[in-house]
Amino acid sequence: MSPTGKNADPTGNQVPAATVARLPTYLRALHLLIERGVGTSSSSGLAELSGVSSAQLRKDLSFLGSFGTRGVGYNVEALAESMNRVLGLATEHRVMIVGMGNLGQALADYRGYDSRGFKVVALLDNNDGVIGKDVRGIVVEAMADIDAVVERERVSFAIVATPARSAQDAVDAIVQAGVRGILSFAPISLQVPDDVDVQAVDVGSELQILAFHKQAREMGMA
Amino acid sequence: MSPTGKNADPTGNQVPAATVARLPTYLRALHLLIERGVGTSSSSGLAELSGVSSAQLRKDLSFLGSFGTRGVGYNVEALAESMNRVLGLATEHRVMIVGMGNLGQALADYRGYDSRGFKVVALLDNNDGVIGKDVRGIVVEAMADIDAVVERERVSFAIVATPARSAQDAVDAIVQAGVRGILSFAPISLQVPDDVDVQAVDVGSELQILAFHKQAREMGMA
DNA sequence: GCGTGTGAAGAACTTCACAGCT
DNA sequence: AGCTGTGAAGTTCTTCACACGC
Structure with a gap:
């Protein structure tokens, strides 16, 4: 799936291919929440929109870094921006x-x-x-x-x-x-x-x- | 992936989702061989055309039944027909x-x-x-x-x-x-x-x- | 108290390697 | 001798469950 067999994230760690394949889905869900004016979302809210389990979503995000606030959830815009950076979409x-x-x-x-x-x-x-x-x-x-x-x-x-x-x-x-x-x-x-x-x-x-x-x-x- | 979570093949066994996803690729490769007039193919020949390892291909086919001849390989047309049946393509x-x-x-x-x-x-x-x-x-x-x-x-x-x-x-x-x-x-x-x-x-x-x-x-x- | 982040357990998938049939 | 079919080993992926920090 990856040409090199290694998926390095911005911090140099490995990201499983299965996780990479789901990132665009999460990004879509985040854009949907932004459109709706939602500022914060829990892993379960975002997971439901994406069609995966909340554990799966948290585990996937954990490969990329730590984006949420315990007891609160994720800042939707900040997470979308982080995900853009991870996916290499900062430049066109x-x-x-x-x-x-x-x-x-x-x-x-x-x-x-x-x-x-x-x-x-x-x-x-x-x-x-x-x-x-x-x-x-x-x-x-x-x-x-x-x-x-x-x-x-x-x-x-x-x-x-x-x-x-x-x-x-x-x-x-x-x-x-x-x-x-x-x-x-x-x-x-x-x-x-x-x-x-x-x-x-x-x-x-x-x-x-x-x-x-x-x-x-x-x-x-x- | 499967609606029921169970992929029953014609003999009643379970077929892994990952295998199901590859079956259409094998079928395409088989049609290519038929076009070329090839009558028999080994698992490695068919696997190379499909972009998978020969072990993967043999394992995948083993979930569906036993189609090859040891020491010889697979009859291309017969395998294509079996696969059509497995995929439920006998009827339009x-x-x-x-x-x-x-x-x-x-x-x-x-x-x-x-x-x-x-x-x-x-x-x-x-x-x-x-x-x-x-x-x-x-x-x-x-x-x-x-x-x-x-x-x-x-x-x-x-x-x-x-x-x-x-x-x-x-x-x-x-x-x-x-x-x-x-x-x-x-x-x-x-x-x-x-x-x-x-x-x-x-x-x-x-x-x-x-x-x-x-x-x-x-x-x-x- | 609440929801994230994560080791550990479990399930699914792939590869290995060889017994078995032709 | 050669290639399939397959248990077993190894790897990757998912789920669990709870420690941790807000």
């Missing part, structure tokens, strides 16, 4: 989307990047029918120019939204261009060097997991 | 997409459902500007009609692609209509009854995990 991260089909365009249109620390700075495709097109103020460029684009825009992360058959080639080019974090929506297992970090999302796989659970439910009843 | 599952914004339309356009056992049979939205529109041969219907749609189309699963603010309402309606498996793309934690199964995908959260790893990498080097 620059994202490139590769593959401008339906999904790529939908991802380019997504409104949620800014509020969560990301900015889409480049769009790439290898299809002449799309290259040059303007999508939400960004002109789609050619895959062939990827090295120049990554350098010019100082891209940190790439989102892969190509068809399955071209995804591995796209990833090879992305890695070659120096990007070390990839979010892939392509329904294949990608091969990357050890120092590159891949998060994969596959709609078909998620549905198949639902199908398994449904079947388990139905058999459990028989 | 009927899917409804709720929320026809950019993402919903991109998901409706996605070509990968059929080959993986799913069929999109209904599209819903609560915006008059979209209701009645034809998307790939399916007319978008009103959220208000959800109960009738679920019954008429015998919907098994719902994909939620609404904005965050309306996602919980959409999920409540989906559950009320009798659907027990939900794949959500909304960036919020959803509250559902215990017997409803939710798989959640959040682009922002995935990017934040990448950001954490990047930060850990950079601090680890200092």
